[in-house]
Amino acid sequence: MNTMMRWFGVAVIVFIAAPLVIVVPMSFSTASSLQFPPPGYWLGYYADYFSDPSWLRPTWNSLFIATCVTLLTMALVVPATFALVRHKFWGKGIANLMMMMPMAVPHIVMAVGYYSVLGQWRLVHTHLGVILAHTCLSVPITFLVLSANLKGFDQTLERAARSLGASPIQTFIHVTLPILRPGLFISALFAFIQSFDETVVAIFISGRDAETLPRKMFDSIRQEADPVIAVISSLLFLVVLIALVAPHVARTVRRVIADRRVTPTISAE
Amino acid sequence: MSSYLRLSGINKTYGDFVALDNVNLDVAKGEFVTFLGPSGSGKTTTLMIIAGFEQATRGSVEIEGVSLSGLDPQDRNIGIVFQNYALFPHKTAADNVYFPLQMRGVKRAEGLKKAQAMLELVGLEGFAHRYPKELSGGQQQRVALARALVFEPDLLLLDEPLGALDKNLREQMQIEIKRIQRKLGVTTIFVTHDQTEAMSMSDRIVVFSKGNIEQSGPPLDIYHRPTTRFVADFIGESNLIPGHIANAAEGVVESPVLGTCRYLTNGQPSVSNGDEVAVVIRPEHMKLSRNPIEGRSNARMTIDTIVNYGDNALVIGHAGEQPIRVRVLGADVVILHEGDECCFSWTDDAVFLVTS
Amino acid sequence: MNRLISRVSEQKTLWPWLLLLPLTAYLIVFFAIPLGQVALMSVTEPHVGLENYEKVLTGSLYRKVFINTFMTAGLVTVCCLLVGYPLAYLMAHTSDRRAMLILLLITMSFWTSFLVRTYAWMVLLGNNGPIIWLFTAVGIADPPHLLFTRFSSTLAMVHILAPYMIMNIYSVMKKIDPALIRSAESMGARGFSLFRHVYLPLTAPGIANGSVLVFVICLGFYVTPVLLGSPREQMAAGLIGHQIEEFLAFGLASAMAIVLLTITLAVLAVYHRRFGLDRLWG
Numbered sequence: 001m002n003t004m005m006r007w008f009g010v011a012v013i014v015f016i017a018a019p020l021v022i023v024v025p026m027s028f029s030t031a032s033s034l035q036f037p038p039p040g041y042w043l044g045y046y047a048d049y050f051s052d053p054s055w056l057r058p059t060w061n062s063l064f065i066a067t068c069v070t071l072l073t074m075a076l077v078v079p080a081t082f083a084l085v086r087h088k089f090w091g092k093g094i095a096n097l098m099m100m101m102p103m104a105v106p107h108i109v110m111a112v113g114y115y116s117v118l119g120q121w122r123l124v125h126t127h128l129g130v131i132l133a134h135t136c137l138s139v140p141i142t143f144l145v146l147s148a149n150l151k152g153f154d155q156t157l158e159r160a161a162r163s164l165g166a167s168p169i170q171t172f173i174h175v176t177l178p179i180l181r182p183g184l185f186i187s188a189l190f191a192f193i194q195s196f197d198e199t200v201v202a203i204f205i206s207g208r209d210a211e212t213l214p215r216k217m218f219d220s221i222r223q224e225a226d227p228v229i230a231v232i233s234s235l236l237f238l239v240v241l242i243a244l245v246a247p248h249v250a251r252t253v254r255r256v257i258a259d260r261r262v263t264p265t266i267s268a269e
Numbered sequence: 270m271s272s273y274l275r276l277s278g279i280n281k282t283y284g285d286f287v288a289l290d291n292v293n294l295d296v297a298k299g300e301f302v303t304f305l306g307p308s309g310s311g312k313t314t315t316l317m318i319i320a321g322f323e324q325a326t327r328g329s330v331e332i333e334g335v336s337l338s339g340l341d342p343q344d345r346n347i348g349i350v351f352q353n354y355a356l357f358p359h360k361t362a363a364d365n366v367y368f369p370l371q372m373r374g375v376k377r378a379e380g381l382k383k384a385q386a387m388l389e390l391v392g393l394e395g396f397a398h399r400y401p402k403e404l405s406g407g408q409q410q411r412v413a414l415a416r417a418l419v420f421e422p423d424l425l426l427l428d429e430p431l432g433a434l435d436k437n438l439r440e441q442m443q444i445e446i447k448r449i450q451r452k453l454g455v456t457t458i459f460v461t462h463d464q465t466e467a468m469s470m471s472d473r474i475v476v477f478s479k480g481n482i483e484q485s486g487p488p489l490d491i492y493h494r495p496t497t498r499f500v501a502d503f504i505g506e507s508n509l510i511p512g513h514i515a516n517a518a519e520g521v522v523e524s525p526v527l528g529t530c531r532y533l534t535n536g537q538p539s540v541s542n543g544d545e546v547a548v549v550i551r552p553e554h555m556k557l558s559r560n561p562i563e564g565r566s567n568a569r570m571t572i573d574t575i576v577n578y579g580d581n582a583l584v585i586g587h588a589g590e591q592p593i594r595v596r597v598l599g600a601d602v603v604i605l606h607e608g609d610e611c612c613f614s615w616t617d618d619a620v621f622l623v624t625s
Numbered sequence: 626m627n628r629l630i631s632r633v634s635e636q637k638t639l640w641p642w643l644l645l646l647p648l649t650a651y652l653i654v655f656f657a658i659p660l661g662q663v664a665l666m667s668v669t670e671p672h673v674g675l676e677n678y679e680k681v682l683t684g685s686l687y688r689k690v691f692i693n694t695f696m697t698a699g700l701v702t703v704c705c706l707l708v709g710y711p712l713a714y715l716m717a718h719t720s721d722r723r724a725m726l727i728l729l730l731i732t733m734s735f736w737t738s739f740l741v742r743t744y745a746w747m748v749l750l751g752n753n754g755p756i757i758w759l760f761t762a763v764g765i766a767d768p769p770h771l772l773f774t775r776f777s778s779t780l781a782m783v784h785i786l787a788p789y790m791i792m793n794i795y796s797v798m799k800k801i802d803p804a805l806i807r808s809a810e811s812m813g814a815r816g817f818s819l820f821r822h823v824y825l826p827l828t829a830p831g832i833a834n835g836s837v838l839v840f841v842i843c844l845g846f847y848v849t850p851v852l853l854g855s856p857r858e859q860m861a862a863g864l865i866g867h868q869i870e871e872f873l874a875f876g877l878a879s880a881m882a883i884v885l886l887t888i889t890l891a892v893l894a895v896y897h898r899r900f901g902l903d904r905l906w907g
Contacts, residue, residue: 005711005714005715006715008711009711009712009715012708012711012712013712013727013730015708015784016730016731016734016784016787016788017730017734018745018749019734019742019745019746019749019784020730020733020734020737020742020745022745022748022749022755023741023744023745023748026748031753033753034747034748034751034753034754035753035754036748036749036751036753036754036755036758037755037758075647076647076648076651077648079644079645079647079648080644080645080647080648080649082644083640083641083642083643083644083645084641084645086641087640087641089641089642091642092641095645095649098649098652099648099652101652101656102652102656104841104889104890104893105660105886105889106844106845106862106882106885106886106889107845107847108845108847108861108862108865108866108882108885109660109663109845109865109882109883109885109886110656110659110660111866112663112666112865112869112875112878112879112882113659113660113661113662113663113882114659115869116659116662116663116666116875117658117659117662118659132655133655133659135651135655136651136652136655136656139648139652154353154355156351156352156353156355157355157357159320159322159342159349159351159355160349160351160355160356160357161357161368162321162322162341162342162343163320163342163343163345163347163348163349163417164343164348164368164369164372164416164417164420165343165344165346165369165372165373165420166343166368166372167341167343170343170372174368174371175357178359179357179358179359193736197738197739197740199739199740199847199848200847200848200862200866203866204866204869214738214740217740217744218740218848218852221740221743221744221747221852222851222852225747229744230744230748232741233738233741233744233745236737236738236741237733237737237741240733240736240737241733243736244729244732244733244736245729
């Protein structure tokens with residue numbers, strides 16, 4: 001039973017890992033279509049990606065749009081989250097539901113709506129249109145991450161600051177904000193990724209001018225399966241890997257440094 | 270007694286719920302006052318009203334005759350040590366202590382010097398650059414104390430600060446807090462539900478129950494001369510035995526359990542003949558013996574259980590329907606057996622009356 | 626104490642709505658209005674009336690697509706469960722270090738854009754891909770056609786959605802007190818009966834969470850079925866997109882979108898009544 005389970009587990013791990021691993025060798029392949037094992041290796045498609053404006057422009061569009069979405073989402077969600085976590089008031093349940101709704105509606109449904117409404121407002125195929133739509137879709141996940149952080153925040157700390165002579169604004173600047181900084185950063189990251197990865201709405205509303213990277217990839221996969229996609233996939237994969245491993249590395253480095261620091265160990269008790 | 274801090278007629282209601290009902294209190298400068306009571310008795314609410322985190326529905330808080338009402342917490346100059354210490358996790362011990370000085374516009378170099386001195390006073394030299402999570406519970410406690418004292422507050426409030434510490438550390442911190450408080454002479458209000466803590470630290474204990482002050486006085490007075498049934502029951506162990514006054518002038522009470530029982534008339538609540546009262550005798554003021562002891566009042570009981578604590582033992586028995594608790598020396602316990610009938614005895618000066 | 630604080634803040638009712646105001650206004654304009662527009666178009670394009678719904682609900686093509694969507698979502702959910710539950714169990718019962726590594730892999734998969742993952746499956750299952758290559762290496766002369774079938778899109782969706790299932794179940798399993806299992810064992814439960822009567826009920830919330838998430842996401846899935854699936858076996862989202870891109874049939878697409886939305890919300894509502902929605906993503 002146990003060994004069978006273990007082999008099953010290994011099989012599942014291979015199933016999950018294989019697609020992640022396969023794109024990396026493909027990105028160095030000399031083949032012009034999907035072929036495995038690759039007939040040879042080179043860096044030509046990397047060079048293509050970094051020199052082809054039809055790939056670089058969507059990349060910049062995506063980065064620009066995701067950055068704007070992050071800023072706008074945070075500006076809207078941070079005050080709302082404070083209200084919802086810290087206060088009890090009439091209509092709180094409805095407000096909570098409202099924050100979560102964009103997550104419950106399939107993106108294709110929103111895509112139909114945005115295509116029509118933004119068209120009427122002459123915002124379809126513009127950066128602004130994509131930013132406005134994406135911000136809406138980023139609200140739920142950002143709210144979830146931030147509210148989890150805010151719920152864990154000990155409000156006694158704010159009382160302590162007040163008793164020590166800090167005004168409400170000073171308390172926010174010197175105590176609340178620094179302690180919540182990691183939570184704010186993570187929720188902003190979620191907003192960024194939500195926008196950067198969003199495909200369906202972008203397919204319908206971004207058009208040529210505001211074309212995002214996922215839209216370009218989608219079109220490319222559907223039409224010709226350009227090998228550059230393997231390059232972008234590998235690069236995106238690398239970014240995720242770095243983002244996940246970096247905190248571990250940073251912690252290890254910090255620990256090594258901390259160990260070298262000679263600390264007095266006289267106990268006060 | 271000159272009054273430094275004065276609470277007058279404080280009421281606090283939440284809708285229909287009365288949290289505080291006409292609380293009046295005077296505290297002298299430099300005094301160490303403990304608010305003692307079970308949870309929900311209003312002691313913490315009172316503290317929060319003094320600190321300015323809660324607004325009283327009625328009544329006023331004054332320090333040296335100046336009303337605090339209308340002042341925000343940050344303008345009251347009151348130091349608070351919270352139950353969970355509430356140290357800022359993103360600041361070192363020194364920066365935590367520097368924080369109130371920073372808020373008062375003190376330059377960093379000068380402020381850190383002061384913070385350093387305060388950390389030394391609480392016995393934490395060499396820990397200035399540690400973050401709260403790198404400190405033990407007792408050390409965090411000391412940082413919180415230093416932080417609440419460094420700006421020379423008019424008042425120090427301690428909200429059950431020792432609750433999270435283990436027993437040995439708690440006793441150590443009791444002594445420490447007392448030492449520091451004496452040294453700085455800061456007027457202090459200490460909130461706790463632990464009576465031994467209240468006994469060992471306070472100049473005066475204020476007992477709270479159901480939003481009221483039940484009794485206020487020096488620890489030994491509270492212990493030996495409880496004036497209400499609640500205080501007698503809550504502080505220490507008590508035998509509360511029903512009876513009625515036979516002769517108020519000479520100090521005689523009749524009780525079905527104790528028989529005719531004499532008491533010293535001074536220091537007792539005012540009673541008149543025929544009043545129903547409860548007779549209070551502390552377990553450690555009773556003695557157990559096989560036969561009645563000459564010169565003491567005696568009554569008989571049956572032993573149910575003996576709980577041994579080593580240096581002493583608690584003997585729980587009953588006289589009729591009335592449970593009786595007697596504390597005896599550890600050495601004496603060997604002659605007692607569960608199920609035995611024996612005599613318990615007391616002297617007149619151990620008897621106190623409380624009206625129900 | 627907390628009870629008191631919350632009672633105090635309850636009295637100041639204006640302040641929280643002031644903080645909520647910008648977001649509320651934003652969501653009304655950029656969420657409620659577009660959604661309302663979809664509902665409006667479904668009964669006005671091209672003519673006022675219910676003809677779009679009539680087509681969607683009675684036309685054999687549309688019914689086939691919706692049934693197919695439902696079946697696929699169900700199949701993907703079951704597959705995710707079959708793949709995810711044992712793996713979550715292994716993670717919860719192996720050394721911390723190994724569990725961390727598996728978790729790292731799963732988070733990595735989770736965070737990798739699903740376009741990238743869809744593309745990867747195209748590579749894996751393609752006619753010149755490694756799996757076909759394996760088939761020929763083993764000596765099977767006429768390997769089956771894998772890409773652009775129901776099989777390929779289902780497989781890729783299972784791969785893309787399995788992390789949701791695994792993380793939900795794992796987090797529940799991790800919280801089970803081992804003493805509970807030991808005490809059940811001490812009372813004579815072992816093997817399958819221990820699993821059936823103790824472990825499975827304890828992990829049920831994780832299963833419910835994961836399943837609802839996977840099912841709901843799958844119902845509205847667009848990208849993967851469109852890129853990897855068979856054009857003859859479309860799913861609802863794909864058909865909606867198709868109606869707009871090819872025919873500009875906004876009314877019909879809107880009616881389908883509203884039906885899809887209704888089904889999705891119905892699933893979530895059932896879950897909400899049973900468990901409470903706030904737990905789903907928490």
